[in-house]
Amino acid sequence: MDNKLAIDEARRAAQHEDVKAEIEADVNAELAAKAERPTPGESARLGNLAKDFRAKAVDEVVDTERETERARFLARISQIVDYVFYVIYALFAIRLVLALMAARKSAGFVQFIHTITDPFLAPFRGIVAEPKTEEGFTLALPVILALVIYIVLHLGIIGLLRLIAHRKTEI
Numbered sequence: 001m002d003n004k005l006a007i008d009e010a011r012r013a014a015q016h017e018d019v020k021a022e023i024e025a026d027v028n029a030e031l032a033a034k035a036e037r038p039t040p041g042e043s044a045r046l047g048n049l050a051k052d053f054r055a056k057a058v059d060e061v062v063d064t065e066r067e068t069e070r071a072r073f074l075a076r077i078s079q080i081v082d083y084v085f086y087v088i089y090a091l092f093a094i095r096l097v098l099a100l101m102a103a104r105k106s107a108g109f110v111q112f113i114h115t116i117t118d119p120f121l122a123p124f125r126g127i128v129a130e131p132k133t134e135e136g137f138t139l140a141l142p143v144i145l146a147l148v149i150y151i152v153l154h155l156g157i158i159g160l161l162r163l164i165a166h167r168k169t170e171i
Contacts, residue, residue: 005071005075005165005166008071008166009068009071009072012064012067012068013064013068016060016061016064020057020060023053023057024053024057027049027050027053030049031046031050070165071165071166074161074164074165075165077161078158078161078162078165081154081157081158081161082154082158085150085151085153085154088120088150089147089150089151091113091116091117091120092117092120092121092143092146092147092150093147094113095113095114095117095121095140095143096140096143096144096147098110098113099130099137099138099139099140099143100137100138100139100140101137102135102137102138117143120146120150121142121143121146123146124142124143124145124146124149125142126142127142127145128141128142128145129141130142
């Protein structure tokens, strides 16, 4: 995702430079053509035209810089969101494996994993049953349901950030 953002930023910068070079070439060509025999009125007009061009070029650079900074900020937020969700996924995966292996609930590590994941799992308790065998093996369906819901939530947040970061701009 960050590579796409970097590629998009590079593309925008290249487009910006191409447009700026094209406009500068057009203005320079016009100035050169008029410079052969300028009248006092044309000189003043060309001076105003050059001032307008400089002002527009500066404004465009400032706008591009703001857009780039905003995209970088949103990319950093996206990385933080990814990290948080990946940690949650890993903890749920560990809890699921421990439940499938019928790990003793009195073991310290099992209690640690349950303590950390319980707040994230609480909204999903009671939605579906947890089938158990006589040997103590459990199919932790609430954990699987929570994983699916958190994946959908994660994708939604990242999609929203990408939508905000890739706002269309005029060239």
